[in-house]
Amino acid sequence: MIENLYKKILLSDRLALSKAITLIESTKVKDKNKSSKLIKKLYKKSGKSLRIGVSGPPGVGKSTFIESLGIFLTNKKNKVAVLAVDPSSKKSGGSILGDKTRMQELSVKKNAFIRPSPSGGELGGVARRTRESMVLVEAAGYEVILIETVGVGQSETEVAEMVDIFLVLLQPSSGDELQGIKKGIIEIADILVVNKEDEFENEVKQTVSDYKNALSIIKKENNSFTTKVVKCSALNRTGIGDIWKIIQDFKSLGNKKGWIKEKRTKQLEKWMWDDLQKNLFENIRNNKKLVSEFNKLKKKLAKNAISPTEASKKILQHYTKNNKS
Amino acid sequence: MNKKNKRNYSSWTQIAKKELKNNKLDKLFSKTPDGIEIKPLYTINDLKKLDHINSYPGMEPYIRGPKATMYPNRPWTIRQYAGFSTAEESNKFYKDNIKSGQTGLSVAFDLATHRGYDSDHPKVLGDVGKAGVAIDTVDDMKILFNGIPLEKMSVSMTMNGAVLPVLANFIVAGEEQGVAQNKLSGTIQNDILKEFMVRNTYIYPPEPSMRIVSDIIEYTSKHMPKFNSISISGYHMQEAGSTTAQELAFTLADGVEYVKCALSKGLKVDEFAPRLSFFFAIGIDFFMEIAKLRGARLLWHKLMKQFKPKDPRSSILRTHCQTSGASLTEQDPYNNVVRTTIEAMASVLGGTQSLHTNSFDEALALPTPFSARIARNTQLILAEETGINKTIDPFGGSFFIEKLTDDLVKEAEKMINEINKMGGMTKAVEKGYPKLKIEEAATLKQARIDNADEVVVGVNKYPPDTKEKVDILNIDNTKVRKEQIAKLSKIRKKRNSKKVLASLEALTNAAKKEPNKTNLLKYTIDAARNRASVGEISDALETVFTRHRAIIRSVSGVYKSAFEGKEGLKDIKIQIKKFVSKFGRRPRMLVVKLGQDGHDRGAKIIATSFADIGFDVDIGPLFQTPDEAAKQALESDVHVIGVSSQAAGHKTLVPELLKSLKKQGNKDILVVCGGVIPPQDYKFLKDKGVAAIYGPGTNIPKAADDIIQLIEKKKNIAA
């Protein structure tokens, strides 16, 4: 099965790619083993795409923007993959994966592959699965990957830490709302895109200049690319070409100066540590030998006989002792 | 008992409590879905604060009727909505109906025409002549009214998206029949706002669409004095699942928006407002519906005051009504005759100007001559046997109805204020607000039926032992399509193509001009006269206006909420848990709508409730082609595609979907169907490879359970 998927993905088979993503998304232990085998095999074939993260508040126009950029690219014969994580599904129930419906025109293009995914309940699951999905679509020959994520909570930074270039879409707002500008966003964004210029012409201009001003005050660390502020209408598809040009500049400059490579290496390291953290935790948590110890500690915690910090140290001690023997 | 009982509410309360034994009156009070309290008893006290009580029909505030003499002088118009197959077939049907007592016509167009496509367009493969009559050119329109005198017969046309070419065709058909424009009487629906909310046969985005509406109001106000320029419709909202207050509020708010729109075109209010007409659904909630019609007149009069009309007719609400198809069932279908009779009575007691009554095979297919006859006779019996039309507003002064009218109006006014805060209905519609509100109400209603809080006889209570076999009308759309294409190509050969092109170009240029400087209907009539087709005219406008793409928003958590504290979803949730641990993910379903079928109530309800139950659900956009749906399903690797079909395209489009899935390499995605699919077609679909069919009245948790089992079965075979 893995061999088959492997071959077909390299041939850019849509169905195999889709099945493989299901496999890496699966919460079954058996599937996890299979999927790590597949990733291992395909890993060397990955890494050739440009990875673009698109974030921003709910309703700002991320899906519309991705559709517009995606169509712009597929018209230029580029192969585009869109991965969208649905954050609304964190709770126990199922979810409606609505993003797809907002990319009606792109979704029918032959050169486009769109996969909305539920985020599931798993801790750190989104990050792992998105990284692995990227490996898969890259191996299948997609040249540009667009990842949509809502700019709330954890997922934004998670995605920022796995892409080459990170775009944050902004709502046009009028005048003196400068205090609303978040330093955090500017630090992680490579391009700030103020959307909806068709409808809010003046507000968009204002917002662009506000952010430009703010940028001159806040200094970005560790990056040789100065954050750009641009405007567009994702709906009417204006400004999309300009944004693509900035992305291209970013790419060529980044390749020349080597900071894309640097960024990716750092990301790989992070991936490794994240993985270790997750595995270690699962290993301890599901360790049968530690069950009686857990239960003992639980009782002590209930009686306030031990602090949580002390308890966790105890577990770690037991774990290392166990592993030695 | 020696002391005389005092005749007041508190004495009644005491006696009533005694009767109840447990002393609790509470259980005799209930709340409607709008939150209006229904009491077990209304008294004269309830009338005290109502200032509309002492009023007369044909006089302000018109609550008792738009005319002073009402039915005692002239009964309502029996206007049955119909149309199917070709113009020839529909013409024959109309003539038979007129002979049998029908007094007005109402044309149902097919979905290709609605969406501005000619019958030869690849996107309408499954839609031609299926859910209405196919009209491509003036010549079809002439055939449709062949032998029907248009100066006498009033004609209502349900057309909104392709309203320009269709109205133009009608005007030219009249012209060529020898009837001048100003002699034509009838109504064009021309209500685009509710299309974006619930009916879904829009073509252009909201802004140019509103411009078309006002152009038609302008043109008819100047040239067609006997023609209603618009039919502001709440009917479709109720059918889409709205509450009564929502239907009332959103419709009148739409009305206000259209008035503003016409005023901005430079018209004076009295030039057009008398020709605005309305359209409501009448459901099974008998008293509430009577209250709604009375309240609508009251409220419209009040709302129109802001425009300071001088002509009293400007603030009189006249309305058509249709009994509710959504209240009718596929199970035990003869019950529908009874339901429709009750609804027809409510329409008449509410004072409607014209009425359509549904046929008992409503949930199966378009009516047959037999079922149509019973539907028509329902009205004839009411009008000519019962004596119901001898007295005006028979419920006037009823403690209950008067109070209910007032309660409902107040509820609607609250909603209208909400909408005003958003900047009016166009803005609200763009935000998707009313659509979501209606979907929420529809989802709650479904939940109430699924957990049997709301009884539907024959569906969730008293199911019949045997299934009644009902003959249905079957339309061979492939044949109709062929005939239409033949007619089209004949016309295209015969006409003067230079003139056609020139008139289409003139139309395109007019569309580019400032809205206030031109009238698009004028140019469309020229093009129609030259035999430009509906599709060509629509294209000529689309190049400037573009085609609207709707954004799908969905409610979530609503379905589940109705099951709180109930057992209804317990079993299915356990099933899902098992499924997840067995297969490593939730069951995943893509809900699709294929072709031009815009009935999305069922699909949206299925999507949100399945998600609430624990499925991962993808929703396809409206008007998807089978190929597009297959691609989406494969990329998302869903377990199952659920096709929701209401407009009878299933026999063409579902086999196409199955073919496309196969061609794209699928081996394990299941296809199930739901919606209006007559039992006669089950075998055909199953033979093609459909795994299961879930018709009207489907209990959702049960269907979900069934689908999970189907997926597991498929997986076991594959493994």
Ligand code: B12
């Ligand atoms: C409501 C309704 C409308 C509303 C639609 C509102 C909306 N946004 O959906 C309005 C008033 C706008 C409308 C308009 C039209 N309608 Co209409 N409409 C109906 C009606 C009365 C009820 C459908 C409905 O929503 N029921 C409630 C929902 C919850 O039930 P449901 O869809 O059946 O879904 C249930 C099951 O079927 C099942 N199910 C459905 N889908 C799926 C999918 C899956 C995966 C699963 C598991 C289950 C499942 O589960 C659901 C829950 O129980 C039907 C008649 C009827 N009683 O069925 C006619 C009907 C469908 N309409 C009809 C027609 C002709 C039209 C028009 C084309 C008329 C015209 N010529 O202009 C227009 C055009 C609409 C368009 N754009 O396509 C015809 C179709 C004829 C045919 N099939 O042969 C019908 C059958 C009436 C008739 N007998 O003439 N309509």
Ligand SMILES: Nc1nc2c(ncn2[C@@H]2O[C@H](COP(=O)(O)OP(=O)(O)OP(=O)(O)O)[C@@H](O)[C@H]2O)c(=O)[nH]1
């Ligand atoms: N006027 C205007 N509206 C836009 C533009 N881009 C998006 N919109 C509208 O904004 C709304 C939300 O757009 P989406 O693309 O779904 O936004 P999103 O950020 O992906 O939303 P979520 O995924 O729900 O967070 C829709 O109504 C769009 O039509 C634009 O450039 N101009």
Ligand SMILES: [Mg+2]
């Ligand atoms: Mg989105």
